[in-house]
Amino acid sequence: MAGFRQLGPVQGDIAMVAHPSITLLVDLSEGSGIVRDSDGGRAHGSSVAGLAPGELRLGGRYAGAVECLQIRLPPPLAVAVLGATADLDGAVVPLEDVWGRDAERTEDRLRAAATWDERFAIAADALGRRLDARRSPDPEVVAAWELILAGRGRVGVDSLADEVGWSRKRLWSRFRSQLGLAPKHAARLVRFDHAARLLAAGHPAARVAASTGYADQPHLHREVRAFTGMTPTALAAAPWLAIDDVAWPAPPADPPGRDGRGRRPARPRQPRP
Template sequence: MRATESPDWTSVHVAVPRKSQRPPGISMAGFVQHPTAPVGIAMVPHPSVTLFVDLSEGDGLVYDTHGRREHGSTVVGLIPGDLRVSGRTAEGSRCLQIRLSPVVAAAVLGASTELVGAVVPMADVWGRDAGRVEAGLRAATSWDETFTLAANALGRRLDARPPLDPEVTATWRRMVAGRGRIRVGSLANEVGWSRKRLWSRFRSQIGLTPKRAAQLVRFDHAAHLLAAGGTAAHVAVASGYVDQPHLHREVKAFTGMTPTETAAAPWLAIDGAAWPAPPERHP
């Protein structure tokens, strides 16, 4: 386990697992917020389904989106909209964040389309075992133990469910490898399906159409380039947008912010510390 601090969020302690604790398609990071510093961060969409396992004492974390509020451990689907994670307790906030690639999430959680745009209690998706898993994670005495317990719990669910169609999995991997810069027709030819069949099967199992999924992957790459200091003009070219206005429109659609505002988003500022593996390497 490696611990570090974000250069911009110095009050946040970030723990990441060893390579041996990182199953394919699953990324984890632990966060501890100092008691005197309130949590408050807007989520930037990324091509993963996210589990926030709230390990705080007291009221814990609060998730605000679409005028609704959820407390405690929560599952956030792809493209959740205007989501802010906030909270403050006397003991500070402690959270395990797990990012699942959509092909893994569909198998682990048994859910796809119903999670897109949604923020729901973890128990609603995980089922009756959610309380036992959360209790075990709370009882862990180190982040190393926490990551191992989480990986084992996820692995058991993954092994108990049938995988997605291999053609859908292959399509997702090609999208990620190409950073969203690939035509759906070309993907269909690669997996040996018609465009219509790929569109239908991919949407039913991932929850997004292939075109929308590729847009999300491309946006995620562009957002990280912006956060790394790239100019909008350079990022537009590097990410495959037609021009800078095209980048501006897509960033605005995903985040409600301009490219300049997105570049300064705290959510992205801490990504380098919490998620050392580039998104394009995830299955």
């Protein structure tokens, strides 16, 4: 979780960077609040962004205090909490569409809380009460997802199928239907996320490409374009990556140098006010 407050007028938009999680953006602002623009459609209020969403920008032009709570849910957990992950691949929908009638009441409780710590506690309690183990993905699907994360996306579908004891076809079908994207696409997304964080830490694109398993720098460039529409240079400065550094203050270590040793991790950057 991460909380954000903007006290002055806001101008311009911030593009969301694809992330291997389901993202809840809970708008706690007074008045019109946050404007989201997804695939050409503009709307106000809280939203849920699926895995690797299409064009999603937050911002607009408005005055007054703007507050937002960001919650990241790993896909297996999102299934158990929201029950609709498979329908969210590449989609951005209003929070109430997946949260139900309780969404507005939860927003009101969060808005009335005096501190961010109280808000985090309220959100954690609300998520916990929605947790339903009966909606959880198959253990094999969860295991495959964990293997993809552990390998930072550098794992083949055949290897995943062997590890969980399923055929390739069965793994593809169950994984896709339960988590919302195919195993190969999930691996691409996880590898992209690792590369994005290294780029944000200031490492050259060529070195990042080599250390994260891309064939060459143009291959990395194509993947960054596919997931974000940006160049690696623009991605490295994307404000959303700074937001995630604050939400999870443990940036990846430097890629190994020629001597095989990694350097001390860079300090997290602070988000723009």
